[in-house]
Amino acid sequence: MDEYQQLIAVISLTMGVAWASGLNLYAAILVLGFGGSTGNIELPENLQIVQDPAVMLAAGLMYAVEFFADKVPGVDTGWDALHTFIRIPAGALLAANTVGDVSPALQLAAGIVGGSVTSVTHAAKASTRVLINTSPEPVSNWLASFTEDVAVFGGLWVALNHPVLFLIGFVAFLFLLIWLLPKLWRGLARIFRKIGQWLGLVDETREALDVGGGGILPADTLLTAGYAPPRRDEKTLVEALQELEAMHKSGALSDAEFEQAKASVIAGK
Structure with missing residues:
Protein backbone atom coordinates (compact mmCIF):
# COMPACT_ATOMS: atom_id res chain seq x y z
CA MET A 1 0.00 0.00 0.00
CA GLN A 197 -9.64 42.96 -42.79
CA TRP A 198 -8.29 45.98 -40.89
CA LEU A 199 -4.94 45.56 -42.63
CA GLY A 200 -6.57 45.13 -46.02
CA LEU A 201 -5.34 41.55 -46.37
CA VAL A 202 -8.85 40.04 -46.45
CA ASP A 203 -11.70 41.09 -48.74
CA GLU A 204 -14.41 42.57 -46.51
CA THR A 205 -17.05 41.87 -49.13
CA ARG A 206 -16.74 38.20 -48.18
CA GLU A 207 -17.76 38.90 -44.59
CA ALA A 208 -21.00 37.04 -45.32
CA LEU A 209 -21.40 34.11 -47.68
CA ASP A 210 -24.47 33.06 -49.58
CA VAL A 211 -24.25 29.29 -49.15
CA GLY A 212 -25.81 27.63 -52.15
CA GLY A 213 -27.75 30.80 -52.92
CA GLY A 214 -30.36 30.06 -50.27
CA GLY A 215 -29.16 31.65 -47.01
CA ILE A 216 -26.56 33.78 -45.34
CA LEU A 217 -23.94 32.46 -42.93
CA PRO A 218 -21.14 34.53 -41.36
CA ALA A 219 -17.88 34.28 -43.25
CA ASP A 220 -16.07 33.78 -39.93
CA THR A 221 -17.90 30.49 -39.51
CA LEU A 222 -17.29 29.00 -42.94
CA LEU A 223 -14.04 30.62 -44.03
CA THR A 224 -12.46 29.60 -40.74
CA ALA A 225 -13.42 26.04 -41.58
CA GLY A 226 -11.97 26.38 -45.07
CA TYR A 227 -15.31 26.32 -46.89
CA ALA A 228 -15.85 28.09 -50.19
CA PRO A 229 -19.46 28.44 -51.45
CA PRO A 230 -20.13 26.25 -54.48
CA ARG A 231 -20.97 27.90 -57.77
CA ARG A 232 -24.00 26.63 -59.66
CA ASP A 233 -21.96 25.52 -62.64
CA GLU A 234 -19.19 23.91 -60.58
CA LYS A 235 -20.81 21.74 -57.94
CA THR A 236 -23.93 19.74 -57.64
CA LEU A 237 -26.15 19.65 -54.59
CA VAL A 238 -24.73 16.27 -53.59
CA GLU A 239 -21.13 17.50 -53.79
CA ALA A 240 -21.92 20.57 -51.70
CA LEU A 241 -23.64 18.46 -49.03
CA GLN A 242 -20.77 15.96 -49.01
CA GLU A 243 -18.31 18.78 -48.44
CA LEU A 244 -20.35 20.16 -45.55
CA GLU A 245 -20.68 16.66 -44.07
CA ALA A 246 -16.91 16.20 -44.16
CA MET A 247 -16.40 19.54 -42.44
CA HIS A 248 -18.96 18.60 -39.79
CA LYS A 249 -17.30 15.26 -39.07
CA SER A 250 -13.89 16.92 -38.78
CA GLY A 251 -15.24 19.32 -36.16
CA ALA A 252 -14.82 22.43 -38.32
CA LEU A 253 -18.59 23.06 -38.11
CA SER A 254 -20.70 22.63 -35.02
CA ASP A 255 -24.01 20.74 -35.16
CA ALA A 256 -25.98 23.99 -35.36
CA GLU A 257 -23.73 25.48 -38.04
CA PHE A 258 -23.90 22.28 -40.08
CA GLU A 259 -27.69 22.13 -39.98
CA GLN A 260 -27.96 25.80 -40.94
CA ALA A 261 -25.53 25.43 -43.82
CA LYS A 262 -27.19 22.24 -45.06
CA ALA A 263 -30.63 23.85 -45.00
CA SER A 264 -29.30 26.84 -46.91
CA VAL A 265 -27.71 24.69 -49.61
CA ILE A 266 -30.84 22.59 -50.06
CA ALA A 267 -33.10 25.64 -50.16
CA GLY A 268 -30.86 27.32 -52.69
CA LYS A 269 -30.70 24.31 -54.92
Whole structure:
Protein backbone atom coordinates (compact mmCIF):
# COMPACT_ATOMS: atom_id res chain seq x y z
CA MET A 1 0.00 0.00 0.00
CA ASP A 2 2.86 2.37 0.81
CA GLU A 3 4.38 1.79 -2.62
CA TYR A 4 1.02 2.45 -4.25
CA GLN A 5 0.58 5.71 -2.33
CA GLN A 6 4.12 6.74 -3.20
CA LEU A 7 3.45 6.09 -6.89
CA ILE A 8 0.26 8.17 -6.78
CA ALA A 9 2.15 10.97 -5.03
CA VAL A 10 4.88 10.98 -7.69
CA ILE A 11 2.37 11.01 -10.55
CA SER A 12 0.43 13.80 -8.86
CA LEU A 13 3.58 15.88 -8.36
CA THR A 14 4.75 15.28 -11.93
CA MET A 15 1.45 16.28 -13.49
CA GLY A 16 0.97 19.12 -11.01
CA VAL A 17 4.33 20.68 -11.80
CA ALA A 18 3.79 20.34 -15.55
CA TRP A 19 0.27 21.79 -15.38
CA ALA A 20 1.30 24.69 -13.14
CA SER A 21 4.28 25.52 -15.37
CA GLY A 22 1.93 26.07 -18.29
CA LEU A 23 0.05 28.70 -16.30
CA ASN A 24 2.84 30.42 -14.38
CA LEU A 25 6.26 28.80 -14.40
CA TYR A 26 7.83 31.17 -11.87
CA ALA A 27 5.01 30.75 -9.36
CA ALA A 28 5.38 26.98 -9.63
CA ILE A 29 9.13 27.17 -8.94
CA LEU A 30 8.53 29.47 -5.96
CA VAL A 31 5.96 27.11 -4.44
CA LEU A 32 8.29 24.13 -4.75
CA GLY A 33 11.36 26.04 -3.62
CA PHE A 34 9.69 27.64 -0.61
CA GLY A 35 8.03 24.41 0.44
CA GLY A 36 11.24 22.44 0.12
CA SER A 37 13.45 24.98 1.88
CA THR A 38 11.06 25.27 4.86
CA GLY A 39 10.74 21.51 5.21
CA ASN A 40 7.02 21.45 4.37
CA ILE A 41 7.70 19.48 1.19
CA GLU A 42 10.15 16.64 0.70
CA LEU A 43 11.27 17.13 -2.89
CA PRO A 44 12.98 14.43 -4.97
CA GLU A 45 16.75 14.82 -5.00
CA ASN A 46 16.85 15.91 -8.63
CA LEU A 47 14.28 18.63 -7.92
CA GLN A 48 15.91 20.07 -4.82
CA ILE A 49 17.81 22.57 -6.95
CA VAL A 50 14.69 24.80 -6.86
CA GLN A 51 15.39 25.29 -3.14
CA ASP A 52 18.64 27.06 -3.91
CA PRO A 53 18.41 30.74 -2.85
CA ALA A 54 19.73 31.91 -6.24
CA VAL A 55 17.02 29.95 -8.08
CA MET A 56 14.31 31.23 -5.75
CA LEU A 57 15.55 34.81 -6.08
CA ALA A 58 15.52 34.60 -9.88
CA ALA A 59 12.06 32.98 -9.87
CA GLY A 60 10.75 35.61 -7.47
CA LEU A 61 12.08 38.44 -9.62
CA MET A 62 10.55 37.01 -12.78
CA TYR A 63 7.28 36.30 -10.97
CA ALA A 64 7.10 39.97 -9.96
CA VAL A 65 7.63 41.02 -13.60
CA GLU A 66 5.02 38.56 -14.84
CA PHE A 67 2.58 39.61 -12.11
CA PHE A 68 2.30 43.05 -13.70
CA ALA A 69 2.89 42.14 -17.36
CA ASP A 70 0.18 39.48 -17.17
CA LYS A 71 -2.45 42.04 -16.21
CA VAL A 72 -1.94 44.53 -19.04
CA PRO A 73 -4.09 43.86 -22.13
CA GLY A 74 -1.92 43.12 -25.12
CA VAL A 75 1.25 42.89 -23.06
CA ASP A 76 0.00 39.61 -21.59
CA THR A 77 -0.37 38.11 -25.07
CA GLY A 78 3.14 39.16 -26.04
CA TRP A 79 4.45 37.75 -22.75
CA ASP A 80 2.68 34.43 -23.41
CA ALA A 81 4.07 34.28 -26.95
CA LEU A 82 7.61 34.78 -25.63
CA HIS A 83 7.12 32.18 -22.91
CA THR A 84 6.10 29.52 -25.41
CA PHE A 85 9.84 28.91 -25.68
CA ILE A 86 10.38 28.98 -21.90
CA ARG A 87 7.43 27.36 -20.14
CA ILE A 88 7.23 24.20 -22.25
CA PRO A 89 10.88 23.06 -22.01
CA ALA A 90 11.04 24.15 -18.35
CA GLY A 91 7.85 22.24 -17.57
CA ALA A 92 9.26 19.14 -19.26
CA LEU A 93 12.51 19.46 -17.30
CA LEU A 94 10.75 19.90 -13.96
CA ALA A 95 8.45 16.95 -14.67
CA ALA A 96 11.43 14.74 -15.57
CA ASN A 97 13.11 15.60 -12.26
CA THR A 98 10.08 14.82 -10.10
CA VAL A 99 10.25 11.06 -10.62
CA GLY A 100 13.34 10.71 -8.43
CA ASP A 101 16.21 8.27 -8.88
CA VAL A 102 14.89 6.11 -11.69
CA SER A 103 16.15 4.92 -15.04
CA PRO A 104 16.90 7.51 -17.75
CA ALA A 105 14.09 6.01 -19.81
CA LEU A 106 11.50 6.76 -17.13
CA GLN A 107 12.86 10.26 -16.69
CA LEU A 108 12.59 10.84 -20.43
CA ALA A 109 9.03 9.47 -20.45
CA ALA A 110 8.09 11.79 -17.57
CA GLY A 111 9.64 14.72 -19.44
CA ILE A 112 7.72 13.92 -22.62
CA VAL A 113 4.38 13.61 -20.83
CA GLY A 114 5.09 16.63 -18.67
CA GLY A 115 6.10 18.76 -21.64
CA SER A 116 2.89 17.80 -23.42
CA VAL A 117 0.78 18.75 -20.40
CA THR A 118 2.62 22.07 -20.10
CA SER A 119 2.15 22.81 -23.81
CA VAL A 120 -1.63 22.25 -23.85
CA THR A 121 -2.07 24.20 -20.61
CA HIS A 122 0.01 27.06 -22.00
CA ALA A 123 -1.95 26.95 -25.29
CA ALA A 124 -5.26 27.17 -23.44
CA LYS A 125 -4.00 30.08 -21.30
CA ALA A 126 -2.54 32.01 -24.25
CA SER A 127 -5.59 31.46 -26.47
CA THR A 128 -7.99 32.52 -23.73
CA ARG A 129 -5.99 35.70 -23.16
CA VAL A 130 -6.17 36.63 -26.86
CA LEU A 131 -9.95 36.30 -26.76
CA ILE A 132 -10.18 38.25 -23.50
CA ASN A 133 -8.12 41.06 -25.04
CA THR A 134 -10.90 41.72 -27.54
CA SER A 135 -12.76 43.30 -24.62
CA PRO A 136 -11.80 46.97 -24.14
CA GLU A 137 -11.96 46.91 -20.33
CA PRO A 138 -8.99 45.61 -18.28
CA VAL A 139 -11.00 44.01 -15.47
CA SER A 140 -11.33 40.68 -17.28
CA ASN A 141 -7.54 40.52 -17.73
CA TRP A 142 -6.98 41.17 -14.02
CA LEU A 143 -9.56 38.58 -13.05
CA ALA A 144 -8.06 35.96 -15.38
CA SER A 145 -4.53 36.65 -14.13
CA PHE A 146 -5.45 36.50 -10.44
CA THR A 147 -7.43 33.31 -11.07
CA GLU A 148 -4.41 31.68 -12.72
CA ASP A 149 -2.12 32.69 -9.84
CA VAL A 150 -4.51 31.28 -7.26
CA ALA A 151 -4.94 28.11 -9.34
CA VAL A 152 -1.17 27.53 -9.41
CA PHE A 153 -0.69 27.97 -5.66
CA GLY A 154 -3.85 26.06 -4.77
CA GLY A 155 -3.37 23.34 -7.37
CA LEU A 156 0.18 22.54 -6.29
CA TRP A 157 -0.90 22.48 -2.64
CA VAL A 158 -3.60 19.94 -3.49
CA ALA A 159 -1.18 17.92 -5.65
CA LEU A 160 1.28 17.68 -2.76
CA ASN A 161 -1.20 17.09 0.07
CA HIS A 162 -4.13 15.33 -1.61
CA PRO A 163 -2.71 13.58 -4.72
CA VAL A 164 -5.78 11.47 -5.47
CA LEU A 165 -8.06 14.51 -5.37
CA PHE A 166 -5.66 16.41 -7.62
CA LEU A 167 -5.48 13.60 -10.19
CA ILE A 168 -9.29 13.44 -10.35
CA GLY A 169 -9.41 17.18 -11.00
CA PHE A 170 -6.54 16.87 -13.49
CA VAL A 171 -8.42 14.27 -15.55
CA ALA A 172 -11.48 16.53 -15.54
CA PHE A 173 -9.25 19.39 -16.69
CA LEU A 174 -7.98 17.32 -19.63
CA PHE A 175 -11.54 16.52 -20.74
CA LEU A 176 -12.37 20.21 -20.47
CA LEU A 177 -9.40 21.05 -22.70
CA ILE A 178 -10.49 18.51 -25.31
CA TRP A 179 -13.85 20.26 -25.48
CA LEU A 180 -12.53 23.81 -25.17
CA LEU A 181 -9.45 24.01 -27.40
CA PRO A 182 -11.26 23.63 -30.78
CA LYS A 183 -13.60 26.43 -29.78
CA LEU A 184 -10.68 28.62 -28.75
CA TRP A 185 -8.90 28.02 -32.05
CA ARG A 186 -12.05 28.93 -34.02
CA GLY A 187 -12.33 32.10 -31.97
CA LEU A 188 -8.69 32.95 -32.68
CA ALA A 189 -9.23 32.40 -36.40
CA ARG A 190 -12.12 34.89 -36.36
CA ILE A 191 -9.92 37.45 -34.60
CA PHE A 192 -7.09 36.99 -37.10
CA ARG A 193 -9.60 37.36 -39.94
CA LYS A 194 -10.77 40.67 -38.45
CA ILE A 195 -7.19 41.83 -38.16
CA GLY A 196 -6.66 40.84 -41.78
CA GLN A 197 -9.64 42.96 -42.79
CA TRP A 198 -8.29 45.98 -40.89
CA LEU A 199 -4.94 45.56 -42.63
CA GLY A 200 -6.57 45.13 -46.02
CA LEU A 201 -5.34 41.55 -46.37
CA VAL A 202 -8.85 40.04 -46.45
CA ASP A 203 -11.70 41.09 -48.74
CA GLU A 204 -14.41 42.57 -46.51
CA THR A 205 -17.05 41.87 -49.13
CA ARG A 206 -16.74 38.20 -48.18
CA GLU A 207 -17.76 38.90 -44.59
CA ALA A 208 -21.00 37.04 -45.32
CA LEU A 209 -21.40 34.11 -47.68
CA ASP A 210 -24.47 33.06 -49.58
CA VAL A 211 -24.25 29.29 -49.15
CA GLY A 212 -25.81 27.63 -52.15
CA GLY A 213 -27.75 30.80 -52.92
CA GLY A 214 -30.36 30.06 -50.27
CA GLY A 215 -29.16 31.65 -47.01
CA ILE A 216 -26.56 33.78 -45.34
CA LEU A 217 -23.94 32.46 -42.93
CA PRO A 218 -21.14 34.53 -41.36
CA ALA A 219 -17.88 34.28 -43.25
CA ASP A 220 -16.07 33.78 -39.93
CA THR A 221 -17.90 30.49 -39.51
CA LEU A 222 -17.29 29.00 -42.94
CA LEU A 223 -14.04 30.62 -44.03
CA THR A 224 -12.46 29.60 -40.74
CA ALA A 225 -13.42 26.04 -41.58
CA GLY A 226 -11.97 26.38 -45.07
CA TYR A 227 -15.31 26.32 -46.89
CA ALA A 228 -15.85 28.09 -50.19
CA PRO A 229 -19.46 28.44 -51.45
CA PRO A 230 -20.13 26.25 -54.48
CA ARG A 231 -20.97 27.90 -57.77
CA ARG A 232 -24.00 26.63 -59.66
CA ASP A 233 -21.96 25.52 -62.64
CA GLU A 234 -19.19 23.91 -60.58
CA LYS A 235 -20.81 21.74 -57.94
CA THR A 236 -23.93 19.74 -57.64
CA LEU A 237 -26.15 19.65 -54.59
CA VAL A 238 -24.73 16.27 -53.59
CA GLU A 239 -21.13 17.50 -53.79
CA ALA A 240 -21.92 20.57 -51.70
CA LEU A 241 -23.64 18.46 -49.03
CA GLN A 242 -20.77 15.96 -49.01
CA GLU A 243 -18.31 18.78 -48.44
CA LEU A 244 -20.35 20.16 -45.55
CA GLU A 245 -20.68 16.66 -44.07
CA ALA A 246 -16.91 16.20 -44.16
CA MET A 247 -16.40 19.54 -42.44
CA HIS A 248 -18.96 18.60 -39.79
CA LYS A 249 -17.30 15.26 -39.07
CA SER A 250 -13.89 16.92 -38.78
CA GLY A 251 -15.24 19.32 -36.16
CA ALA A 252 -14.82 22.43 -38.32
CA LEU A 253 -18.59 23.06 -38.11
CA SER A 254 -20.70 22.63 -35.02
CA ASP A 255 -24.01 20.74 -35.16
CA ALA A 256 -25.98 23.99 -35.36
CA GLU A 257 -23.73 25.48 -38.04
CA PHE A 258 -23.90 22.28 -40.08
CA GLU A 259 -27.69 22.13 -39.98
CA GLN A 260 -27.96 25.80 -40.94
CA ALA A 261 -25.53 25.43 -43.82
CA LYS A 262 -27.19 22.24 -45.06
CA ALA A 263 -30.63 23.85 -45.00
CA SER A 264 -29.30 26.84 -46.91
CA VAL A 265 -27.71 24.69 -49.61
CA ILE A 266 -30.84 22.59 -50.06
CA ALA A 267 -33.10 25.64 -50.16
CA GLY A 268 -30.86 27.32 -52.69
CA LYS A 269 -30.70 24.31 -54.92
